[in-house]
Amino acid sequence: MEIASVDDQIAVIDRMIKDRPDLSNPLELHKKILEAQRQIRGSPKKGTNLDWADKSIIDDLQRKAVKSGQPIAIFIDSSIFDSKALLHTIEQVIGALIEKGVKEDWPKNLLDEVKRGETNIIDLVSAALKGDVEYFNRHGERFGVSPALILFIVNSLIQPCLEEISKRVDPSFLERWWKAPCPICGRRPMVAMLRARKRHLSCTLCGAVYLADLFLCVNCENVDPYSLKFLAPEGHPEFRVDFCEKCMHYLKVVDESRLKNPIPRGFEDMMTIDLDLMAKRAGLIRA
Ligand SMILES: [Zn+2]
Ligand SMILES: [Zn+2]
Known part of the structure; x- marks a missing residue:
């Protein structure tokens, strides 16, 4: 890219x-x-x-x-x-x-x-x-x-x-990383893009987009599906907030196929600030 x-x-x-x-x-x-x-x-x-x-x-x-x-x-x-x-x-x-x-x-x-x-x-x-x-x-x-x-x-x-x-880096390196912190810079992601039912984590600092399991808390690495939940904002099927009941941290998820206007690369976190407000009201913690 x-x-x-x-x-x-x-x-x-x-x-x-x-x-x-x-x-x-x-x-x-x-x-x-x-x-x-x-x-x-x-x-x-x-x-x-x-x-x-x-x-x-x-x-x-x-x-x-x-x-x-x-x-x-x-x-x-x-x-x-x-x-x-x-x-x-x-x-x-x-x-x-x-x-x-x-x-x-x-x-x-x-x-x-x-x-x-x-x-x-x-x-x-x-x-x-x-x-x-x-x-x-x-x-x-x-x-x-x-x-x-x-x-x-x-x-x-x-x-x-x-x-x-x-x-x-090789695309296969990003596809096989399968861990929460960014494979390039090590920062924890705040946003993911949903493509073909796969959650692509997106790094705001270095721009890397890499794959991780759908059932993984990107903050505490919890993989128990029963304590990994999500919030859906009303009237916005293109967005959701995945969160973990164990550590109460969250990840904003954008379903690209449902997005009316594409979000320019690197602005996913800023452009989904409304989701942060929703998460805060629900008592969730931003990393
Ligand atoms: Zn990065
Ligand atoms: Zn967690």
């Missing part, structure tokens, strides 16, 4: 803002992040020093992931990243957040620390690749913000590279 250019993606978002003015805030932020990533997205190395067209690199990562059952991101050596490109991008991303109205000082303080080298940008990237929750908790505590916000910034630095890998 080809990754659309930044300009093409921005054109899609502009059309979406017209259709869904209620989502203009998150959509505008998305646009700004794309702009911030423009330099990395435009280069074939995607912010690293590797030539991703070299199939042996992808094959090696894929082999390690299959053998260990761990996502590819774990096996990416963070030293492949080009700190100059990352520095440029983090400055743009933080600028975008400030422009979008983040009033607190922490993004600027984080940027200053990174620029002075007090916080090593490669360490930030390494922690995001390894899914090191502890690391982000520590920084979150220090700045007095949710660790998820810091992770959001760092994710935007590695997203173009992860998308590139996701585009280049």
